[in-house]
Amino acid sequence: MSDGPTYGFDTLQIHAGARPDPATGARQTPIYQTTAYVFRDADHAAALFNLQEVGFIYSRLTNPTVAVLQERVATLEGGVGAVCCSSGHAAQIMALFPLMGPGCNVVASTRLYGGTVTQFSQTIKRFGWSAKFVDTDDLDAVKAAIDENTRAVFCESIANPGGYVTDIRALADVADAAGIPLIVDNTSATPYLCRPIEHGATLVVHSTTKYLTGNGTVTGGCIVDSGKFDWSANDKFPSLSEPETAYHGLKFHETFGPLAFTFHGIAIGLRDLGMTMNPQAAHYTLMGIETLSLRMERHVENAQKIAAWLEADDRVDYVTYAGLPSSPYHDRVKAHYPRGAGALFTFAVKGGYDACIKLVNALEIFSHVANLGDARSLIIHSASTTHRQLTPEQQEAAGAGPGVVRVSIGIEDADDLIADLDQALSKASA
Template sequence: MSENWGFDTNAIHAGAAPDPATGARQVPIYQTTAYVFQDAAHAARLFGLQEVGYIYSRLTNPTVSALQARIAALEGGAGAVCCSSGHAAQILALFPLMGPGRNIIASTRLYGGTITQFSQTIKRFGWGVKFVDLDDLDALRAAADDDTRAIFCESISNPGGYVTDIPAVARIADELGLPLIVDNTLATPSLCKPIEMGATLVVHSLTKYLTGNGTVTGGAVVDSGRFDWSASDKFPSLSQPEPAYHGLTFHKTFGNLAFTFHGIAIGLRDLGMTMNPQAAHYTLMGIETLGLRMARHVENARIVADWLESDSRVTSVTYAGLASSPWYETAQRVYPKGAGALFTFAIKGGYDAAVKLVDHLRLFSHVANLGDARSLVIHSASTTHSQLTDAQKIAAGAGPDVVRLSIGIEDPADLIADLDQALAAATA
């Protein structure tokens, strides 16, 4: 019912209606583990995927379902599955696609935790990864082999705020017959719609901008519903009979919702990455103001980045919204509403000066998070990216002299004043 609504209307109304039992206008928190079946036949139909409904909150919950519908509407997807964190969303997205010996192609410019998850943890499943600079489309094309099952990138990367030319990457994915997975956490659907640009799946850390207040952890996988999972034999989990459901074939049975149903019926059932209903409720409330907040985040980021670039104590700023950025043209074309509000800057004096600056900031909160209404700071090389080699840190934009800023929605003059005094202390 929301397909003709504008973005801000969907942000408030999609997936929600007055509660039929009480008339409650806000989505209730359904804090329940299980749901009473009508009778034995009803229970059998639900367990056999012959009827959609609620069985057990590891799989489905009405509060979480409302959030899934809202996120799918905002991203323009056929469906969505919410889970316990952004990291969980990445595994949930890969799970139906992968198998022992299979690999993915991933951007070199990713969040440090994602690089570690892909380069180390997924090896335990027998999965592999090839890291490629996605600005080099020829290298991307050449990296694919018969065992490649997906391409993964971030719309706007963490920590450097670099932007991906999603339409160009999507064209290569189409040529190769591979799904493109885009982490849209930093851009949000307010600034970027990857599915409209050719992405197959979109993942989110709901912990960040979509909730926007630093209260919960959560993740989501949005299914475009546009990929033909049966076009080849590469994706048997979706195109071949599923033994656990008496030979049901997800793509044949559920069509454009095949991936979504698999994410719930197999992914959440067996991996257990459940999102709790209270977290879903907080995220629903946060999304209501997403459009307003992102506009202010972007406005403040431009002001602060401009000021930093002009300061002699700063050697570089990575913000793609600056005309000096190598990614400025891509940002203007692919992200016309703004290049987000996360970026890094390098300070004269190297590692010691960067750490000293972080310690002297007063208004910025030194935390391992981003996308909050509050402005946040971290020294990535010694924290979020500390597991990486020096070469990997530099490739990811987290060198020793680099500080990451997540610009909030405060008065920008106050943010600049705080940075000014901290720079003075760090470079004295």
């Protein structure tokens, strides 16, 4: 889209990054199912590989369909650029890759998706990295955890599984004071409910698999660069501020300024890690984003109604939905998430572990799957699935104890969803 008018979210979710195909006039972004691209001549090829000219080289690095998705997500998040990759987990590694080195650590929230906790506590050790987990509501604990080897603070805007909402601005202030970036996983909120960059985040990551695609068809991830961090302010980020030995000594920050992280993510991250998003996945996600605001409005409306019903039910111990007046995060939602608290939350079933198993087995409309953000309503017992590898203490800290189920409320008729939960709770408590 041309520079000039400031367009609204509903317009940008359809048009940002997309133009009619110059070869055919096709209005929908085509799936460019190709591996490589013909260079005009040898000088053109050299300019592309030297990053002196932007263009398409090889689809592990760049692809026209994926490029439209990158521009669209970056626009919706208020960033300067984005890098799409194969999954949300890939996006997390890609986000850390330019920042970290052997002996470095990331300070991470205890309230994270179980797979992220495992990735950070176990897998990244193989790179010589480590993670320190803290309650990000305790800002003093966050400050105490940051040391000379810390390279980032990581949190989720709306935490999976509990639906807790994060005070991003407060965390950003702590990270800024330490001279390190704040990385926010915005998967559960989407840019429709929250734009972390506006609250001080440096990088935003997404599992595009979830609400952005919204139809449960493809996996994908994305890292959005705010373009606001000074990578040369200290010596903590040599891959961005110093000559990069993996790219003939190029100084990314000096050369690309606000786009340094984005260019590094493509030229080094995708080139060497190979976590590439395929063009068909990008196409499905682009189609999903076209209805993002409409879906999120219904997701939130349904979640609010169902959470209130569950909270009033005697068969339920508690509900963690931050949109409820009883939630300790309710005021934070009103201040920072004015369009709603999302559609992801947990509730505890009286009867504990066994009752939860009976509940998920009895549901008819809700699907028992390891996913969230679908148009369909989904449920999972986290302690026996997504958070199974965690210790009991880690499960409790993440809000995924044995007597808790996580729900991702879809866009069906809310009364039908309540009826389904009602009959399943009856069987679970029998």
